[in-house]
Amino acid sequence: MPKMPKMPKMPEPDADADAEPAGGGWAAAFITGEAHVELTPLRLEKRRLAVAMRRTIEAMVSVDAPIDEVRAAADELEALAVRFEAAPESSYVGFAEAANSPHSDGFFDHSPILGQANPLAPPLHLEFGHDIIVATATFGSAYEGPPGCVHGGWIAAAFDEVLGATQSLSGSGGMTAYLKVDYRSPTPLHQPLRFEGELVRTEGRKIFTTGRLLHGDVLTAEAEALFISIDFARFAEMRARRERTGS
Numbered sequence: 001m002p003k004m005p006k007m008p009k010m011p012e013p014d015a016d017a018d019a020e021p022a023g024g025g026w027a028a029a030f031i032t033g034e035a036h037v038e039l040t041p042l043r044l045e046k047r048r049l050a051v052a053m054r055r056t057i058e059a060m061v062s063v064d065a066p067i068d069e070v071r072a073a074a075d076e077l078e079a080l081a082v083r084f085e086a087a088p089e090s091s092y093v094g095f096a097e098a099a100n101s102p103h104s105d106g107f108f109d110h111s112p113i114l115g116q117a118n119p120l121a122p123p124l125h126l127e128f129g130h131d132i133i134v135a136t137a138t139f140g141s142a143y144e145g146p147p148g149c150v151h152g153g154w155i156a157a158a159f160d161e162v163l164g165a166t167q168s169l170s171g172s173g174g175m176t177a178y179l180k181v182d183y184r185s186p187t188p189l190h191q192p193l194r195f196e197g198e199l200v201r202t203e204g205r206k207i208f209t210t211g212r213l214l215h216g217d218v219l220t221a222e223a224e225a226l227f228i229s230i231d232f233a234r235f236a237e238m239r240a241r242r243e244r245t246g247s
Helices: 025-031 041-062 067-085 152-170 233-245
Strands: 125-128 133-137 174-183 193-203 206-215 218-229
Touching: 133 152, 152 174, 152 193, 152 206, 152 218
Parallel strands: none
Antiparallel strands: 125 133, 133 193, 174 218, 193 206, 206 218
C-alpha cells in the first residue's frame, strides 16, 4: 500500500511574534502531552467512572443476562442517575472538540470521541507524528453497525475529530464545512484501528485535509474534509450563552 504523502513544510515562526507558532504548535504540545494539564483527583476519578461505564455498556449490549440481574442493574442505575442529577452542573474548562480549542490548555475529557471522562467515547487516543496526526482506538460492541463491524456513522464522527485535530496544524482553528467518507472495506469491532490525518493545503480561511482508516495493513475507509477558520471569540460567546440558558 502506498504511503501517505508528506505534509507541506510549515514556515518557521517569528521569534518576536506574539501569535501561536505556525504549524499548530499548541496542538502538537497538547497531543504529545507537553502541555501542562493538571490531572486533579476529581478528574482522575471521572475518567475511572467513565471506564466502568464503558464496561457496563459493553456488557449490556453483548451479554444476555437473566431478567432478575437486568432488573437489579436497572434499579441500581436509576438510583445512580438520581444521585448525579442532584449534583451541581459541571463547568468544564476548554472546548469539547479537539478541532476547536485555540490554546494548548484546553482539554477534551468531555468529547464524545476523545473524552476519557465521557463513557460515550471509544475513546480515540491522538498522537502527533512528524507529518501526520495519528489516532488509535478499539470500538466495542456498542458501536456495531453491520454484524461484527463498526457503524459507519461512528467512523465518520471519528474522522471529523481526527481531521479537526489535523487542520489545527495550519496554525488556525476552524469548524467543519464539508466531510466526505469513502468506505472501502468492513471495519472490525474489538480490533486496534489507526486513523491518519494529513493537512493538504490552506486557501485563505479554507483548510483542506485528508485521512484514512487502517486495520493493520487493510484500508477500510478514506476521508476528505474542509474546515473554515473562525474567530474564537464566537466560541466564548457560545459558551457564555450556554451557561446563561443551560442549553
